[in-house]
Amino acid sequence: MLNERKIAVIGFGSIGRTFVRLLTAKSHYIKKLAELRVVAVADSKGMVLKPSGFSDYELIKLCELPLSGLRSLPESLDLDIDLLYSEVQPDIHVELTPANYETGEPGLSNIVNAINNHAHVVTANKAPLALRFSELMDLARKNEVKIGFRSTVMGGTPLIDMLLSIRSYSVESIHGILNATTNFMLTEMHEKLIPMEEALRRAQAIGIAETDPRLDLDGWDSAAKIVILSNVVRREIKLQNVIREPLKVELSDIAECLRNNNVIKYVAALEPDGKAYVKPMKLSRRDPLAGVDGTLNAVRIGTTIGEITLVGKGGGRIETAHNVLDDVIGVML
Amino acid sequence: MIVVKVGGSVLKKPEDFLYTARRIREKWVELNEIPIIVVSAMKGVTDELISASLGSMELLESVEQRYMEVADELGSRKLADRVRNEINRVREALKKPCNGILRSYVVSLGERLSRIAMTQALEAEGVRAFEVDATDVIVTNSVPDDAIIEYNITARKLLELIDLSTRLKAAPVIEGFVGADLNGLVTTLGRGSSDYTATTIASILGTTAYLVTEVPGIMTADPAVVPSARPVEILSYEEAHEAACLGVKGMNPKAIEPLMMFNSSSVIIGTWDFWGTKITSRKVKGPKILCHKGSAISIVGHGVNSHEFALKLLRSLEKLSIKVASMEFNELKPLLKLSAKLEEETKEILARLYDKLFSEVS
Numbered sequence A: 001m002l003n004e005r006k007i008a009v010i011g012f013g014s015i016g017r018t019f020v021r022l023l024t025a026k027s028h029y030i031k032k033l034a035e036l037r038v039v040a041v042a043d044s045k046g047m048v049l050k051p052s053g054f055s056d057y058e059l060i061k062l063c064e065l066p067l068s069g070l071r072s073l074p075e076s077l078d079l080d081i082d083l084l085y086s087e088v089q090p091d092i093h094v095e096l097t098p099a100n101y102e103t104g105e106p107g108l109s110n111i112v113n114a115i116n117n118h119a120h121v122v123t124a125n126k127a128p129l130a131l132r133f134s135e136l137m138d139l140a141r142k143n144e145v146k147i148g149f150r151s152t153v154m155g156g157t158p159l160i161d162m163l164l165s166i167r168s169y170s171v172e173s174i175h176g177i178l179n180a181t182t183n184f185m186l187t188e189m190h191e192k193l194i195p196m197e198e199a200l201r202r203a204q205a206i207g208i209a210e211t212d213p214r215l216d217l218d219g220w221d222s223a224a225k226i227v228i229l230s231n232v233v234r235r236e237i238k239l240q241n242v243i244r245e246p247l248k249v250e251l252s253d254i255a256e257c258l259r260n261n262n263v264i265k266y267v268a269a270l271e272p273d274g275k276a277y278v279k280p281m282k283l284s285r286r287d288p289l290a291g292v293d294g295t296l297n298a299v300r301i302g303t304t305i306g307e308i309t310l311v312g313k314g315g316g317r318i319e320t321a322h323n324v325l326d327d328v329i330g331v332m333l
Numbered sequence B: 001m002i003v004v005k006v007g008g009s010v011l012k013k014p015e016d017f018l019y020t021a022r023r024i025r026e027k028w029v030e031l032n033e034i035p036i037i038v039v040s041a042m043k044g045v046t047d048e049l050i051s052a053s054l055g056s057m058e059l060l061e062s063v064e065q066r067y068m069e070v071a072d073e074l075g076s077r078k079l080a081d082r083v084r085n086e087i088n089r090v091r092e093a094l095k096k097p098c099n100g101i102l103r104s105y106v107v108s109l110g111e112r113l114s115r116i117a118m119t120q121a122l123e124a125e126g127v128r129a130f131e132v133d134a135t136d137v138i139v140t141n142s143v144p145d146d147a148i149i150e151y152n153i154t155a156r157k158l159l160e161l162i163d164l165s166t167r168l169k170a171a172p173v174i175e176g177f178v179g180a181d182l183n184g185l186v187t188t189l190g191r192g193s194s195d196y197t198a199t200t201i202a203s204i205l206g207t208t209a210y211l212v213t214e215v216p217g218i219m220t221a222d223p224a225v226v227p228s229a230r231p232v233e234i235l236s237y238e239e240a241h242e243a244a245c246l247g248v249k250g251m252n253p254k255a256i257e258p259l260m261m262f263n264s265s266s267v268i269i270g271t272w273d274f275w276g277t278k279i280t281s282r283k284v285k286g287p288k289i290l291c292h293k294g295s296a297i298s299i300v301g302h303g304v305n306s307h308e309f310a311l312k313l314l315r316s317l318e319k320l321s322i323k324v325a326s327m328e329f330n331e332l333k334p335l336l337k338l339s340a341k342l343e344e345e346t347k348e349i350l351a352r353l354y355d356k357l358f359s360e361v362s
Helices: A015-025 A056-063 A081-088 A105-118 A127-142 A159-164 A179-191 A196-205 A220-233 A252-259 A318-332 B016-027 B044-053 B057-073 B077-093 B100-107 B109-124 B149-167 B196-204 B237-245 B255-260 B307-319 B346-361
Strands: A002-008 A035-042 A047-049 A094-095 A120-123 A172-179 A261-268 A278-283 A296-303 A306-313 B002-006 B034-041 B131-132 B171-175 B178-180 B184-189 B209-212 B234-236 B269-270 B277-280 B289-293 B298-301 B322-327 B335-341
Touching: A002 A015, A002 A081, A002 A261, A002 B234, A015 A035, A015 A318, A015 B149, A035 A056, A035 A081, A035 A120, A056 B131, A056 B149, A081 A105, A081 A127, A094 A105, A105 A120, A105 A127, A105 B335, A120 A127, A120 A306, A120 A318, A127 A220, A127 B196, A159 A220, A159 A306, A159 B307, A172 A220, A179 A196, A179 A252, A179 A261, A179 A296, A179 B255, A196 B077, A220 A261, A220 A278, A252 A261, B016 B057, B016 B109, B034 B109, B044 B057, B044 B100, B044 B109, B057 B077, B077 B100, B077 B109, B100 B109, B100 B184, B109 B171, B131 B149, B171 B196, B184 B255, B196 B209, B196 B255, B234 B237, B237 B255, B237 B277, B237 B289, B237 B298, B269 B289, B289 B346, B307 B322, B307 B335, B307 B346
Parallel strands: A002 A035, A002 A094, A094 A120, B002 B034, B002 B209, B034 B171, B131 B171, B209 B269, B234 B277
Antiparallel strands: A035 A047, A172 A261, A172 A296, A261 A278, A296 A306, B178 B184, B269 B277, B289 B298, B298 B335, B322 B335
């Protein structure tokens, strides 16, 4: 069939399942553009393959398994990406594994492998791009495939698209609130005067923060995002060169801010001199970033011809899933 | 397509899930009707979770045990694993007393677990079914524990869900009582509001909602007071709303609101074997419900708010030697309220008044 595309979904946690559910919900619309068939789904413990493609109902039922539960299915196999590629030859590789900022693995190897197998890549995993942005882009160009990554930064707002659409601008600086978890926590602390650990507990309980919140609180997530944005605007920086100050805010700091009409925000920035950092900053209430609360994200782009500010949703699971799907649609058209 | 809301009163024991699934299969699925199933928590679970949210952790163990028994009954390791995962997350949240959205997350656990269990029970009965997370479909304002559904956005999401359900030929199972605000933060709709979820879905889709419960319908009076009370056959939206505001058992005022707003659906209330009450846009004259609180007696029904009815009622009351202190009605509501001096036993007087009302006066 013309425009038939086979997809492999690698990583089947909350985002992976939301993406698959969305794919089934939108399959009617997508069919007008191309025939998409999910031929492989893999989680950390196993994988299931179906060369003819899983039906929408089969996909929905996979989403109802316990986390890391693919292995419980009788037809499942041990996770083996090489075997996956030899058995089902996907055209589009959707990488939704968790980020590992030390090695980039398993996402980095998965993406390299996919590109070398001439599959387009759509990733919501930031780590491989934060660590090897230009290498991966070069490899993709060489293999004539695309990498979609619009869900990696401000997933609920078309920031990456906007940046790619202003290529003639020279971007001098970027300042942003790029992490929804820490912004939610800081907003709770300011509004309810609760300690940071209590704000974290709330964020975890309602599914905003991960059980292991260190990637958010130590600034890795925001740092990775500022690296990706910088690379998109051709201001290449390395993740290891981003100065990270972990989020550590006491109630006394919040009280002081209230007295002085300031707010504390966890800001990620790229300065005109190339310095990049992530740190808690006291902002005046008049600062456009100061009023960005809860799970909202914002970014202020300083260019040679003016400033652009974008406020919108960060990457919750639904927004991320939508962006991943839009990237999939983008690469197959 | 129809909506079936399975209330907590019919989910008391582990075997009730399979029984419910079988009844759904027999009544609708075998007739090629795909129901949208709205589930409540098992009986008593929400109360236990509210206490747990205030620090009584042992009650969370009780909730876990009840749903693990359902998993045993279904022979489902998958359900057991998911119950354990959900309970562990809530246990983490309950390390300290909680409020706001966190409390909503905790007290809605029972509905989430019922959604998972009911889907698996339906599959065990050979019914194609799939889970729908209410936070993905029911969009509300941001009041964490008494939220109002935003109909416009919810309608768009519902239409997508129906499209999917039709294509999959599978019944969606969604938890009642739960929604999420525009930021995706979980909210609850207030106690007893799974009906609100069901009537909202039915109203938006212009279809019928079946509310399955342990009583045969909305009763004409409290059977504990009036032995001859029976289910009201037909109630209009307006009558149902007045009855709900008076606190009549089995009715939630919020659940009536979407019916009045969309004016497009019927609600049928009863047990699996007897559907006693239908709430519809049709207005049938006559007294429908008699209820009382102390010396205040209320009569609900179209036409009871007229001088003619009031005069007949006064004559009946006189014959019963009931002295009326005051009477109140207006033309906008199908309701008449009176305050009476009840010299004999209240129960007996009300029973006699009921007999008069539902025979002579009407």
